Amino acid sequence: MPKETTKATKKRTSAKAxxxxxxxxxxxxxxxxxxxxxxAYMFFSQDWRDRIKAENPDAGFGEIGKLxxxxxxxxxxxxxxxxxxxxxxxxxxxxxxxxDFDDKKGGSGSGDGDDDDD
DNA sequence: GGCATGATTGTTCAG
DNA sequence: CTGAACAATCATGCC
Numbered sequence: 492m493p494k495e496t497t498k499a500t501k502k503r504t505s506a507k508a509x510x511x512x513x514x515x516x517x518x519x520x521x522x523x524x525x526x527x528x529x530x531a532y533m534f535f536s537q538d539w540r541d542r543i544k545a546e547n548p549d550a551g552f553g554e555i556g557k558l559x560x561x562x563x564x565x566x567x568x569x570x571x572x573x574x575x576x577x578x579x580x581x582x583x584x585x586x587x588x589x590x591d592f593d594d595k596k597g598g599s600g601s602g603d604g605d606d607d608d609d
Numbered sequence: 610g611g612c613a614t615g616a617t618t619g620t621t622c623a624g
Numbered sequence: 625c626t627g628a629a630c631a632a633t634c635a636t637g638c639c
Contacts, residue, residue, distance in 0.1 A: 527617040530632035536620045552622040560630040
């Protein structure tokens with residue numbers, strides 16, 4: 492048994508009790524942050540978005556979203572494997588990203604160019 | 610050292 | 625453009 496520590500405390504992360512009270516988030520604009528790695532779900536949806544729409548051409552965001560999640564859990568470990576694999580690779584990518592972020596984080600300065608954005 | 614948290618990622622669909 | 629359900633994640637901070 493996986494010791495439930497957090498889970499028992501909170502529902503998970505989103506929890507979104509009812510309307511997704513996630514207000515403080517989304518920074519990505521000027522702030523530079525070592526973004527995180529994608530989730531297996533991301534890859535899973537990329538491949539499945541096709542299927543979901545194929546079997547639910549009528550389904551909209553609501554249906555597809557729910558169906559997607561439902562199918563995801565329905566898949567077997569082996570089925571998710573390929574997705575997890577991709578996620579694993581993305582993780583490495585995010586790792587390097589953070590690495591660079593951590594490296595220049597102090598230094599440089601300057602520069603930065605920044606960019607900006609938009 | 611282990612725990613909790615937050616931040617992020619991508620899809621679809623619409624006004 | 626952005627948000628919202630859907631799910632994972634997992635890196636980091638913190639004592």
